[in-house]
Amino acid sequence: MFGLKLYASIKNKKNMKQKSKIEETYDYYRQKKEVHEAILQRLKRRIYHIGTIRLLLITGMCVLLWLLREKDWLILTVIACSFLFSFLLLVVYHTILYQKRAVEEGIIRLFINELKALDGDFSAFDGAPEQIDAQHAFSMDLDLFGDRSLFQMINRTVTKMGKETLIDWFLHPLTAKEDILMYQESVREMVNLSGFRHHFYVTGEIDSSEKKEVKFTSPTNDFHRISKNRPAGFLIWFVPAVWVALITGVIIGFIAPGYLAVYLAFSYLLANLPLKLIRNVFISVSKTEKILNTYAKLMELAEQEQFHSTLLQMHQEKLTGRRKLETSASAAIKSLSRTIGALDQRFSLIGIILNLLYLRDTRQAMKLEKWNQKHAGQVKEWFDALGFFDAFCSFGAFAFNHPDYTYPILTDSYFKMEGKALGHPLIHRDQCVCNDVIIPKSKYFLIITGANMAGKSTFLRTVGVNFLFSCMGLPVYAESLAVYPAQLVTSLRTADSLVSNESYFFAELKRLKMIIDRLDAGEELLIILDEILKGTNSADKQKGSFALVKQLISINTCGIIATHDVLLGSLSDLFPEHVQNKRFEADINNDRLTFSYQLRDGIAQNMNASFLMKKMGIIQRHLL
Helix, strand or coil: CHHHHHHHHHHHHHHHHHHHHHHHHHHHHHHHHHHHHHHHHHHHHHHHHHHHHHHHHHHHHHHHHHHCCCCCHHHHHHHHHHHHHHHHHHHHHHHHHHHHHHHHHHHHHHHHHHHHHHCCCCCCCCCCHHHCCCCCCCCCCCCCCCCCCHHHHHCCCCCHHHHHHHHHHHHCCCCCHHHHHHHHHHHHHHHCCHHHHHHHHHHHHHHCCCCCCCCCCCCCCCCCCCCCCHHHHHHHHHHHHHHHHHHHHHHHCCCCCHHHHHHHHHHHHHHHCCHHHHHHHHHHHCCCHHHHHHHHHHHHHHHHCCCCCHHHHHHHHHHHCCCCCCCCHHHHHHHHHHHHHHHHCCCCHHHHHHHHHHCHHHHHHHHHHHHHHHHHHHHHHHHHHHHHHHHHHHHHHHHHHCCCCECCEECCCCCCEEEEEECCCCCCCCCCCCEEEEECCCCEEEEEEECCCCCHHHHHHHHHHHHHHHHHCCCECCCEEEECCCEEEEECCCCCECCCCECHHHHHHHHHHHHHHHHHCCCCEEEEEECCCCCCCHHHHHHHHHHHHHHHHHCCCEEEEEECCHHHHHHHHHCCCCEEEEEECEEEECCEEEECCCCEECCCCCCCHHHHHHHCCCCCHHHC
């Protein structure tokens, strides 16, 4: 009795400590939100005052010019220029304040959404529902994508490549212990870089309204058709030189002004000669100035941060360059953004005038070609690194938001999984019932029996999700977890397909065949199955289930199988060293059905289908 009380006391202290950590996270976001709300209010007041001063300046200038209208025009010009210069300075300052306001609003919006996420509302974040795939080894079974999914819970990406990187990490978790340990180290560091993560998110979130994909071609012999065109190279200097000579001649009276009109027509012809070539160069990057400028800002944030973990430093070097004389990714992308911006303005009034004066479009097309020649081979590495940091900020935010989670210990031999108090991350911590799991070796299966709604399927997903997080380098919802990073395969939600003309039963058989084929190929798997052969009759199902488990044991693999068929529990008599029975019970007392959701030893004793049908009035009591 004393031992039980001592255990309960220790457990209560641990729970209190965990709640304290979680409250600290809530307090962090609340306090930060209040601080930035105060900053936002100050900015709004300043913006209002600057707007008022601008209005007063214009009004004052007009009044003063009217009162002094009889004065010399030079004095009036000086007064007007002074007022307009001050007005322009205020316009610039006003723009800066608006940008700061957008940042503050973005940070406040993020903190509000993070507070909602702590309570289980992830709706502000993208769940990538387009990635739902019934054919993947575990994606649909573990609720990886879609509304209220694991991806939506973790995802804080703000770039296309960041989202793609994070999706890939979910679908293809790591299996090498050394790699996972590097990810764990980097996640621990990223947790403490809250300022970097928030600034990164807000910069991307408020700037990247355009999601156009930017494509670059590798340089080829015939790519640089403009930059290697000698006549074009001569004309970009000849045309402005002639303009300077003509204008100078007109000013000193040496040339008649009519010649300017003649040369204007000639310049128009020269400016439009390479129009098709310019369009071909420009077409792949048109309208990407803004998104590239955003990428440059995000890259610069990653370049300037001080990282210590090996993985983060390695990807930072991809952006900064491994040699001192190399151009950083942010500087190169920023230069590209400016060039594209200039080409985007080619049909504006100022763009047309500048093109006539010094062949601006041809110059920008040449710059774009030269940029591509110099950097096209680096762009993929830069964007991959940007995607990595974007995705890793999501990992850091997840670990920060779950300070009560623990980093798993990775074992060296196939297979071992020992977890204490595992919970499901998508179930609110105040409602989640945690359970232990032990798979001590390969050639070992847990057979989980139990009634409907008793917790079998949730337990399977809990084990699967925490195993997946372990292989991604993330902390897990557990007091402790030691695990070997095998490859995960599940069969929990097999579905029929009208499009493929597949029955439910055939789809399940295909799933099982895939598992056997992968085992025969020598892959090390953790297998999680829910109700084998659900699509056939009881006798056939039982026979097939027995045979399948026997074969799995003979192949030297491991996993968990949940079933309503209590007779499957008799496999422990045939394979006492390789099969262990566990159960979730539905307790019926005084005509009341209750669930503890606690995993127990042995085979389930109570089933509840008939009880529930009777209770709900589906069938009459006397028919049972």
